[in-house]
Amino acid sequence: QKEVEQNSGPLSVPEGAIASLNCTYSDRGSQSFFWYRQYSGKSPELIMFIYSNGDKEDGSFTAQLNKASQYVSLLIRDSQPSDSATYLCAVNRPGGGNKLTFGTGTQLKVEL
Amino acid sequence: DGGITQSPKYLFRKEGQNVTLSCEQNLNHDAMYWYRQDPGQGLRLIYYSQIVNDFQKGDIAEGYSVSREKKESFPLTVTSAQKNPTAFYLCASSSRQGGSGLYGYTFGSGTRLTVV
Numbered sequence: 001q002k003e004v005e006q007n008s009g010p011l012s013v014p015e016g017a018i019a020s021l022n023c024t025y026s027d028r029g030s031q032s033f034f035w036y037r038q039y040s041g042k043s044p045e046l047i048m049f050i051y052s053n054g055d056k057e058d059g060s061f062t063a064q065l066n067k068a069s070q071y072v073s074l075l076i077r078d079s080q081p082s083d084s085a086t087y088l089c090a091v092n093r094p095g096g097g098n099k100l101t102f103g104t105g106t107q108l109k110v111e112l
Numbered sequence: 113d114g115g116i117t118q119s120p121k122y123l124f125r126k127e128g129q130n131v132t133l134s135c136e137q138n139l140n141h142d143a144m145y146w147y148r149q150d151p152g153q154g155l156r157l158i159y160y161s162q163i164v165n166d167f168q169k170g171d172i173a174e175g176y177s178v179s180r181e182k183k184e185s186f187p188l189t190v191t192s193a194q195k196n197p198t199a200f201y202l203c204a205s206s207s208r209q210g211g212s213g214l215y216g217y218t219f220g221s222g223t224r225l226t227v228v
Contacts, residue, residue, distance in 0.1 A: 004154070034216045043202055043219040044155075088154070090216070097162060098143055098206050099170070100217065102154040 003027065004091050006103035014111055019076040021106050023089030026070070032092040033065055033072045038105065039085045048074060079110045114139045118203050118220035124228045125190065125197060133188045133223045135203035142207065144186040145217065148172065149200040161186055190225065198227050 005024045013019045021035075032051055036044035050056045050063040050072065062075040072091075076083055086105040093099045116137040125131045137144065143162045147155040157170030161180040175194025180186055190197045201224075204217035 008152075032216075036216075043222045044217075046216040046218070049216050097160060097168065098215070099145075099157060099160060102147075104152065104154045 002103075003101045004089055004103040006087075006089050006106045008104060009107040010109050011106055012109045012111055013079050015080060017079050017110075019079045019083065019108055019110070021074040021076075021087050021089075021108065023072045023074075023091075023103055024070055025072070025089075025091045025101075027091070027094060028067075028070065029094035030091045031094070033063070034090040034100065035061075035063060035074045036088040036090060036102075037085045038088055044088055076108075079108075081110050081112060084108055084110045116203060116205055116218055116220035118201075118223050120223060121221065123223055123225045125225060126228060128192045130189055130191050131225070133190070133201055133203075133225070135186045135188065135220055136184055137186075137203075137205045137218075137220075138184060139205055139218060140183075141205035141218070142183070143205060144180070145204045145206075146170075146176075146178065146186070146188045147202045147204065149202060149222075155202065158188065197225055200224050 003026050035048040037047050038044040048061050048063040050065045056063045060077045064073045086107045088105045089103040090100040119134045145160040146158040149155050156172050158176050159178040161167035167180050177189045202222050203220040206217050207215050
């Protein structure tokens with residue numbers, strides 16, 4: 001089992017729809033969860049982080065965390081073509097050093 | 113503006129040659145990291161450093177070396193011992209917090225290394 005798993009996609013949604021991206025992780029000791037957006041050929045950009053169970057909203061993004069199920073998700077409301085990118089889920093590794101383990105990413109395509 | 117600068121953007125390495133990738137940050141972050149990204153794979157940790165003059169191996173350190181002589185700088189050398197160095201290299205930094213206070217990384221713009 002991979003430490004952080006994501007569906008590679010592509011996930012295609014029409015413009016204005018809600019895009020739902022999912023991530024599961026294997027280490028129950030993980031406490032911090034991050035979503036990065038990466039455009040083709042560019043470096044990742046942090047868009048959301050969540051530490052507590054439940055939902056966290058920031059603009060058009062909502063992160064959801066369920067530690068019991070070891071599941072974290074990202075919702076993008078009113079998706080736009082500019083949201084088309086690869087979304088990376090990252091999870092901290094317990095034990096110090098602030099090391100993150102990244103998933104392979106989900107490619108999102110927002111279609112006109 | 114604060115940020116992380118990686119150079120060069122593109123680098124070509126001949127067989128048997130060592131090359132050094134530069135990473136400089138002015139965010140006053142304590143911790144710095146090097147990751148490698150290959151197509152279809154997640155980012156993999158090469159080396160990391162939490163304080164000056166100290167660094168630790170990550171998951172794929174073989175064939176790489178680093179130094180941390182200044183807080184702002186964390187260069188990565190890809191040695192001839194790295195058999196498959198073609199990849200996108202990303203440098204990152206983060207605030208180092210005690211206890212459970214963890215923060216996400218800020219990434220540089222990356223260096224794309226190709227073996228020719």
